[in-house]
Amino acid sequence: MKLSKSSRHSEILSELSRAQSLRVADLADRMNVSTETIRRDLDELTERKLINRTYGGAVRTPSSEPSVGQRHTLFVAERERIARAASARIKAGSTILIGSGATTTHVARRIAADHRDLTVITHSFSAATVLAANPTISLIMAPGAYLASEGATVGALTARFLDDFSADVAIVGASGLTAEGVSDALVEPAAVYAKLVARAAETVVTVDHSKFDKVFTARFASWRELAAVVCDRRPEGPLARALERHGVEVVVA
Template sequence: MKRTKSSRQTQILAELDSSPSLRVAELARRLDVSTETIRRDLDELTTQGLLNRTYGGAVRPLSSEPSVTERHRLYVEERQRMARAALKIVGDGSVLMIGSGATTVHVARRIAVEMKNITVITHSFGVATVLAFNPTIKVLMLPGDYHASEGATVGVHTVSFLGNFYADYAVTGASGLAADGPSEALLECGAVYTAMVARSAKCVVVADHSKFDAIFPSRYAPWRDVDALVTDAAPPDKLAMALRQSNVELVTAS
């Protein structure tokens, strides 16, 4: 029995509640309709402000993102590949700044396995925890207000403390990747990432394909301040052009 458009779109929103990022092909399979039908549904729901269209799918609306615990369950294999690719870039660093997020924790886990005798400055408890397995890595935990859903410290004290340090690399995640730069759903985390980028010689952004063309409130850096983007798929044309124009190294860990 074919679903009505209303029931189909209700089901799409229900799926979005349990999985914060949806792919067109997967939705078409689940709902037994064509990908063209799903794209029309997503366009209508976007117009209504109920979701945001991305390259190949949809995400939750602007400024809405699941907790870091939820995000850890998504794109695990992709993030593992991205982490290995990121290590090839930052592996020569001796001081790193690492932002919060699910993907950056994967990067930190690879750092704990492959690097030694370095210093990592972070506001993420998840990053600090996985680095603790390597006793040769010195972890400097940033002070600040604890943000429970992100598992990280944020606020004026966090940003101010960062001003005392320099790093070889800043490694940050992103809620969205648009033509004018990476953005973050949490304003407080965006402020921390901006400070990390400013205090580091180079910046590496690690973010999966579900972030393509998504825009969130805090654009924490223009692409000209980013040295490399590590992702798991080729970005859409507009984003790819913006990366080329800003001389951002694109590393696709596919």
């Protein structure tokens, strides 16, 4: 059965979250449509600045984030301050959901140093590794398909697993923050972050200022769903006004 145009676009973006490039012929074969249809799809996505066209295919846009390993080397001092401030919000005996990402791994490391007797559920291997240093933390790892660029599990199995849990707080990162909400460069991790937001009583977004006023492919939460932003610099302009309008607490570390 042929996919609709919107379904094809979603599939193309999802494939590019896993691969550096895609070929027209391969996409046409996979989706059971003509190469002309795929070329039109790629042209539309390029016009929307979601991908870049190449001869015979497409690649990720330059705004796509580097891998989580590369991101670990950026804004280290800022992320350490953010991690301390986020950890200070955690209450004794809490159940916490933690998303993948460089900043959230810093937060997980700080939580492991600062707290005892917590339950933490995560799909991030790097977060799980640093949390495991604290034997008093009960650590639950979500199953799923492994996404190497994020060092995390994603997909339908991950989402179904998380449906069985409720948490006091979710801690997530983001690729971009705008007045409309928070977004991520990768479609599949974003779907997991949306599930974390849904399963927690409150959600804390932990980001450095480089994410302000940037929008990426997959929006996973609007500001009415979020409780706080912990960051290293106060937002300004439309973003700041949106946070105030929705009652989102801003903690500047």
